[in-house]
Every structure is written in structure tokens, then in C-alpha cells.
Amino acid sequence: MSDGFKDGYEFYVRTAGAQLAALTESARIEAIDREIEKLYREIAELGTNKTVETLSGDIAEFYHADTFNIDAILNDSSNRAYVPRINTFASPDVVLDTGEAFQIKYYADGAKSARAQAVSLEEASRNPHTSSGAIKTLASDGATGSDPIYDGMGRLIPDGQLDEADVFLDQKIVKESVVRPDEVRRYSETKEKLTSTVSDRDGISSKGLSREESKQLARESKEGSLDLANHGISADQLMEAKHIAKASLKAGLSAAAIAALLQAAPSIIESIQELAQEGSIDLGRLQEDGADTVAAGGSAFVTGALTAALTDMAQSGKLGESLVGLPSAVIASATVIAFNALKNGIRMAHGDMDQRSYADAILNDTFIASCALASGMLGQAACPIPALGYMLGSFVGSAVGGLTYQAGKQAFISFSVEHGATFFGLVDQDYELPDPVLSEIGLDVFEYDRFAFEQPALDGFAPSYAEIEMSEGPKPAITLPRRGVIAVGKVGYVL
Known part of the structure; x- marks a missing residue:
């Protein structure tokens, strides 16, 4: 393996995990932004002809579904929510792909919202708007007039109304247990299912929305001045420290595994060839390579975790609007270069590296990183598969960068030798x-420090003997x- 290619490969080993972490976190931020844009679009599509009261209830459906999806993205969950927008009898307002369904009621206070959630089939059959569906349901096997029409669904009411709703339901349960025991079940079941957010069994949850805030969203939508960031809906506000920490740890572990695999790959290939040719393996070399693998994994864990955290904070806007558009690959490369510079700086401080070697290492990393970045962009454009194209292009760029730097360095030194x-x-x-x-x-x-006086020695005597000297001409x-x-x-x- 040539020195140039080796330098390029070693740089790729150090950066591959960080690059993948940056690409992964960048994709996560983009997914969050898409959900926010989707919520904007869905609210706009509701129109402006409805009253604030009606529009606020419709907005609540999309609000809870989309903020649930954002929380799922933040917590690496594949569960998603959607709004079916169907008007059949007792149809759910929000459905999860896990099978859970939710009915949403946004009324003036907790008692009214809870009452609407606890409507029975008998009550619905007396309402002109729901009588047809209720009568059909009552005609089915096992249905009774005291059954709640939203039986089994989550009952979502505005944030801030739960306490009042619980008081109302408790009062109804106590009263009906004496007067009409058959009615107790619908109030008990409603209280059990009562919630102010859409949530699943894994703890993924939508953002709470009060009635007043839902009306404010409706007013802003009608006026054309809606800004979801003013209501806490932005990547910066929704991404919390716990999300960044969790992503950093996961990215660090993945980066360490990738670096260890890449570092060990040449040794494994060499060992296979050695075993095939000589029938044995140099265990001493394997032990040395194993130590290098552990060291590479440890460094990659740090750079991968740092890259993930910096990508999340920069692209979500936590570090200011100016860094929102900073490419994730640049963040990864800068993180690795800075970490290596710090590590080599410590070595230089301990006397294990001189200043020129330190400067050369930084120049080497910077040049190879530039080549890897450019080649990675080309690879991503040529291969539409997310991350794969960039990683392949980055590998080629790292190798080319290592070879090019060594060639340029030789030319640079040659010029210095010739011309001083x-x-x-x-x-x-x-x-x-x-x-x-x-x-x-x-x-x-x-x-x-090595000078020493000559030691005296006695001259020895030996008889002389004849010797014929051969004469040769001088050889300059x-x-x-x-x-x-x-x-x-x-x-x-x-x-």
C-alpha cells in the first residue's frame, strides 16, 4: 500500500463514521422541516370561509397528527399518525399506523368536551345529524343504547381541560351508579381514555394544544399571518437536549463500529492471504492491529458523537440562523480535522511531535478532506441512494487526496532542495x-560527552619477516x- 493511498484510507477510517452521523442527523432535521411545512399546507387547505370555532377544531386534528410525527422522528420511531378526514358515523379524527384511533372534541370547557366524548348510542340516535349511523349500529349484534359511540378510541380534549373533565365524569359516575347503573360504563370508559395528546404505547406523543391557542391558530390562518414558530412549532424549539444526547450516543456507537471495521479490514485480508500462502498467521501482528482497531474506534466514537450533536444544533437553528444551511459533510470534516489537530497538539506539547510534523498533519487532513468532500458530492449526485453515493464518493476522494498530497509534497520539497x-x-x-x-x-x-583519554598500552615485540609489497596506482x-x-x-x- 503506497504512503499516499494509506494516508487517504486512514483519513477515511477516521471520518466515515462522522460523515454518516452528519448525513443521518441532517436527514432527520429535513424530515422535521417537511412535517412542519406539511402542517402549514394542511391548515392553508382548510380555507378561510369557516368560522373560527369550526376551523379551530379542524386545525387541532392536523396539529396533533403532525406534531406526533415530529416527536416520532425525534425519537427514531417508525410510528406515524394521519388524519383520515372521513365523515361517517363515529369515525376517528386521528389514526396511528399501529391501529390506535382518537376522537377530538374542542369545546368551551372541560365539562362540555367530556360530555361530547361520552355520548351514547341512544343519545346519538335522537340527534338528526347522527341518528342514521346510531340506529344502524344499534341494529348490530351486541350493541346497546348505553354504549359510548366512540368506544375504544382515545378521547382527546384541549390542553388544560383534563382536571375539569375528570370532575365532571366523576360526578356523572357517582350519580348514574344510583339512578341508571347501565350508564356508568360509558362515563368510566370515557374517563379511562381521556387525554390531551395523541400518544402511542412507545411514549411518542403529540404537542398539547389549548382551546384558546387553537382559536388563535384559526384567526391567524384566516388573516394569512400564521407563523407556527410563534406557537412552538420549529425544529429549534421541538428538538430538546435529550433528543440531541440520544442521537449523539447512537451516532458515536455507530461511528466506532464503522471505524473498527474499516481499520480491521486490511489486517483481515492480509491474514487470509497469509494463511492461504504460508498456512499460519502472525499473531503478534494481529495483536498490534487489534490495538490500532480499538484506538480507531475510540476516536471515531468521539468525532461521531460530536458531529451528530453539532449537526443537530447547527441545522435546527440552535446555533443561529446563519448556520442552518451549513452542509452536514462540512460539519463532519471540520469536526474530524479539529479533533485530530487537538490530539496532535497534545502530542506536540508532550514532545512526541515537532511543529513541522504538526503543521504537515493538519495540511494533510485539510487537503484530503477537501478532495473527499468534492468527490462525495459527485458520488451523491451520481447515486440517488441516500448516504451510499456520498460515502462511496468520499472514499474515492480520500484515496485520490492522499495520493495527490504526497505527489504535491514531493514536488514541493524537490523545489526547495533545488532552489533553497x-x-x-x-x-x-x-x-x-x-x-x-x-x-x-x-x-x-x-x-x-563521549570524549575519553587514550589508555596507555605496552608495546609488544615481534620478529620481523620479509614482505613483498605490491604497488598500485592511486585511486582517487x-x-x-x-x-x-x-x-x-x-x-x-x-x-
Whole structure:
């Protein structure tokens, strides 16, 4: 694996989880915004010809359905609510895809709202507007006149009316238990099902809506001045700290798993090849690779969690309107670069990295991130599958960026070697002759801390013997020092 490709791959390992976290959270914010736009559109489609009283009740149906859906998005739930808008007898106003149904009554006070929710089949049969449906229901097997017409449904009334409604229902239960025991069930069942929000068994819930606020929404709609943000309906207001924390933890765990898998992939492939060729695996190497995998997963957890939180806060508007349109990929890349810069800065402070190596690492990350970002955008445009196209494009861009940076770096250093350029201090031109060069030109070289006096020794005697000397002509040996790279960002003399 070439150094350039290795750098690109290692950068992708560090950023893949963060990029996926950013894309996921960006998609979640977009889904919330779509639900808010949907609520705007549905309210507008109700028209302005209705009275405020009638319009407020219709608005409440869509309000509860859409805010339920927003809460489901915020809590990663697949459950959804919809408004059927059918006028058959005792039809529900809001239905969940889990099968739960809700009837909505928005009356002047809690007692009136509770009374409307507890209407019996007998009472409905005496009402000209509902008599036909009630009579048909009574004709079916098992139905009695005391049964509530909304039997089994959730009974939703305005926020703030529950206490008054409970008092009314309790009074009716006590009274009817003495006078007409058969009527007790409909009041008891209504009280049991009474609620001020649409909710499911998983705890997903709509936003409460008071009667006065529903009327205010109706008035603003009729006047054409409706702004849901003034009523607490915006991504910024609906996304709470608990939602961000939950998403960050999930994103961090996913990022760690992705980084660990990508980090281990080359080692696994190499081990398979080694096993096939030699029949054994180097366990020592596997142990070292395992430590690298754990380290990569730990770093990815931090960057993934931070990226998810920053994406949520920036694109929801919690960090100001100017950052709402900031691309999620930019947030992810900036987070990873900043985290790596911080990590390398700590190493430099401890003396494990010099300043030029630190600067080179930042430039390397920034250049590869730019290539990955551009290639990811192209990949997403070419592949319509959400996230997949960007992740594939980002991988290609990271590899190309690593190779390009290394090639550019070599050209940059070569120019510095040939022309002595420093590029405003980015390259250190060292003109001190190294020890081998000094020795080559005949100068004695020694180090003070290693200097030692010669030890005296007795001369030994040996008889002389004849030796025929062979004469050879002189062989000139000339070694010229040249300029070359002696450290990261440093040019000096080499032999």
C-alpha cells in the first residue's frame, strides 16, 4: 500500500463514521422541516370561509397528527399518525399506523368536551345529524343504547381541560351508579381514555394544544399571518437536549463500529492471504492491529458523537440562523480535522511531535478532506441512494487526496532542495554539514560527552619477516555532499 493511498484510507477510517452521523442527523432535521411545512399546507387547505370555532377544531386534528410525527422522528420511531378526514358515523379524527384511533372534541370547557366524548348510542340516535349511523349500529349484534359511540378510541380534549373533565365524569359516575347503573360504563370508559395528546404505547406523543391557542391558530390562518414558530412549532424549539444526547450516543456507537471495521479490514485480508500462502498467521501482528482497531474506534466514537450533536444544533437553528444551511459533510470534516489537530497538539506539547510534523498533519487532513468532500458530492449526485453515493464518493476522494498530497509534497520539497526556498518558514533549510561529510573531508569529529583519554598500552615485540609489497596506482575517491530531505519539512546535506 503506497504512503499516499494509506494516508487517504486512514483519513477515511477516521471520518466515515462522522460523515454518516452528519448525513443521518441532517436527514432527520429535513424530515422535521417537511412535517412542519406539511402542517402549514394542511391548515392553508382548510380555507378561510369557516368560522373560527369550526376551523379551530379542524386545525387541532392536523396539529396533533403532525406534531406526533415530529416527536416520532425525534425519537427514531417508525410510528406515524394521519388524519383520515372521513365523515361517517363515529369515525376517528386521528389514526396511528399501529391501529390506535382518537376522537377530538374542542369545546368551551372541560365539562362540555367530556360530555361530547361520552355520548351514547341512544343519545346519538335522537340527534338528526347522527341518528342514521346510531340506529344502524344499534341494529348490530351486541350493541346497546348505553354504549359510548366512540368506544375504544382515545378521547382527546384541549390542553388544560383534563382536571375539569375528570370532575365532571366523576360526578356523572357517582350519580348514574344510583339512578341508571347501565350508564356508568360509558362515563368510566370515557374517563379511562381521556387525554390531551395523541400518544402511542412507545411514549411518542403529540404537542398539547389549548382551546384558546387553537382559536388563535384559526384567526391567524384566516388573516394569512400564521407563523407556527410563534406557537412552538420549529425544529429549534421541538428538538430538546435529550433528543440531541440520544442521537449523539447512537451516532458515536455507530461511528466506532464503522471505524473498527474499516481499520480491521486490511489486517483481515492480509491474514487470509497469509494463511492461504504460508498456512499460519502472525499473531503478534494481529495483536498490534487489534490495538490500532480499538484506538480507531475510540476516536471515531468521539468525532461521531460530536458531529451528530453539532449537526443537530447547527441545522435546527440552535446555533443561529446563519448556520442552518451549513452542509452536514462540512460539519463532519471540520469536526474530524479539529479533533485530530487537538490530539496532535497534545502530542506536540508532550514532545512526541515537532511543529513541522504538526503543521504537515493538519495540511494533510485539510487537503484530503477537501478532495473527499468534492468527490462525495459527485458520488451523491451520481447515486440517488441516500448516504451510499456520498460515502462511496468520499472514499474515492480520500484515496485520490492522499495520493495527490504526497505527489504535491514531493514536488514541493524537490523545489526547495533545488532552489533553497523556505516558503515563509514552511521548509527549514539546514546548512550545517553532517558528521559523515566532515569526516570525509578530513576533519576530526568528536562529541564532548563521549570524549575519553587514550589508555596507555605496552608495546609488544615481534620478529620481523620479509614482505613483498605490491604497488598500485592511486585511486582517487571523491564524494560530494548533496542537498536532501533529512526530516519532515527540513532540507540539509546528505552523502
